[in-house]
Amino acid sequence: MPAAVRFGVNYTPSQGWFHHWLDFDLDAVRADLDSVSALGLDHIRVFPLWPYFQPDRALIRPRAVEDLVRLVDAAGERGLDVNVDGLQGHLSSFDFLPAWTRTWHRRNLFTDPEVLDGQAAYLRTLAAALADRPNFLGMTLGNEVNQFSAGPHPDPDRATADQIDAWLERMLAACEKGAPGKLHLHAEYDATWYQDDMPFTPAQAARRGALTAVHSWVFNGTAQRHGPTxxxxxxxxxxxxxxxxxxxxxxxxxxxxxxxGAPAPLVPAEHAAAFTEATVANALDCPDLWGITWWCSHDVSRDLADFPELEYSLGLLTNDRRPKDLARALSRAARDHSYAPAPRTTALTVPADPAARTRCAPGGDVFEAFFRLTADGARPTTVLDTRAADQDHLVARALTEVVTPDQVLRTPRGGTRS
Known part of the structure; x- marks a missing residue:
């Protein structure tokens, strides 16, 4: 019997958003966490803002680290485990980078030796501060830091795939040194899987760290092309x-x-609960799923200016901590412990060449073929084209059928694949 899937939420404080670290209010945090715990969730993911915690390369603020530990302890009192993202990095359309990496002090985030030293010290310090907390899951290096490494970022820190690989290895090692044996990982937005020139690669995502993390947002062209339902x-x-x-x-x-998450208006508010229910049910049909962590816990307050409109309404709970219909949908799934999906035995080939990733993106032949198969009830998974004839690999993954995108797309709907 597979282990139960973890259900959690990305914690967005109801008061002050992530700027709450500037004037940390433990009572407000406790009230937020009470509202999260009431949904039956078992973990949260939290986001220290890097420039607030390490404003100088040689200064990691003890008070900020102490506040993080207090938050983790408060979560533990409510039965919530905690994953901590380190290098924030990028959140909700805003970049948060310390001044010692920008403008007059411009240094590459992924290759400059002094920046690397500072990052490693910071990640190690956060991990070590939490290492003895039983509800500390581990570190994620940062939130979608790949967006700093290529376009469409307006001022990217360019690096090669080899340089990114070295960066990942060093930063994960720093987390491990601080908190040995914890679940340390990295996480990128979907350009890793979809963008040909992205130096963060699918192989890195699927091989480095304790597990693979994916971030799913249908505003990437999926909902625009296909519709929310x-x-x-x-x-x-x-x-x-x-x-x-x-x-x-x-x-x-x-x-x-x-x-x-369920981003409005591409996912209309009246459809958000149904979208949540369907998305979760379909994810639970995937073997080897560790967990589902919704974005996000609480709406961004309308008292704050300049956010993209969709950011104000992504919460499971309103800004005054009232659950929405989509929160109830996630809560129902979290209380159902019947996760036992059958193996997926049909594999669609995908290009191993990272310069062909757009084929996997919305509109690409891999993307469209996958959903043709899904609509026909095939429950597909994927296999690299370089492994499609590797019988040992296919057997290890219980794969009994391998199809190419062109085979799928040239077959009439409901027809037999050859």
Whole structure:
């Protein structure tokens, strides 16, 4: 019997958003966590803002670290485990980078030796401060830090895939040194899987760290192209889970759906609960799923200016901590412990060449073929084209049928694949 899937939420404080670290209010945090715990969730993911915690390369503020520990302890009192993201990094359309990496002190985030030293010290310090907390799951290096490494970022820190690989290895090692044996990982937005020139690669995502993390957002062209109630939109998270498995070396490497949400207006407010229910049900049909962590806990307050409109309404709970219908949908799933999906035995080939990733993106032939198969009830997964004839690999993953995108797309709907 598979282990139960973890259900959690990305914690967005109801008061002051992530700026709450500037004037940390433990009572407000406790009230937020009470409202999260009441949904029956078992973990949260939290986001120290890097410039607030390490404003100088040689200064990691003890008071900020202490506040983080207090938050983790408060979560533990409510039965919530905690994953901590370190290098924030990028959140809700805003970049938060310390001044010692920008403008007059401009240094590459992924290659400059002094920046690397500072980052490693920071991650190690946070991990060490929490290492003895039983409810501390581990560190995520940062939130979607790949967006700093290539376009469409307006001022990217360019790096090669080899340089990114070295960066990942060093930063994960720093987390491990601080908190040995914890669940340390990295997490990127879907350009890792979809963008040809992204130096963060699918192989890195599926092989480095304790597990693979995917972030699913249908505003990436999926909902625009297919609509909010389409097979593609409601199975997009499941697609990323299964797409990641093509690059994994371990046949049953766990995958964490670390971010997924219902972004308005592409997912209309009146459809958000149904979208949540469908997305979660389809993700739960994926073997080897570690957990689902919704984005996000609480709405952003309308007292704060300049956020993109969709950011104000992504919460499971309102800004005054009242649960929405989508919160109830997630809560029902979290209380159901019947996770036991059948193996997925049909594999769609995907290009191993990272310069061909757009084929996996919305509109690409891999993407469209996957959802054709899904609509036909095939429950597909994926396999690299370089492994499609590797019988040992196929057997290890219980794969009995391998199809190419062109085979799927040239077959009439409901027809037999050859």
């Amino acid at each position: 389409s097979v593609a939109s409601e199975h997009h998270a499941a697609y990323l889970i299964e797409l990641s498995k093509a690059w994994a070396e371990e046949p049953h490497r766990p995958v964490w759906l670390q971010e997924v």
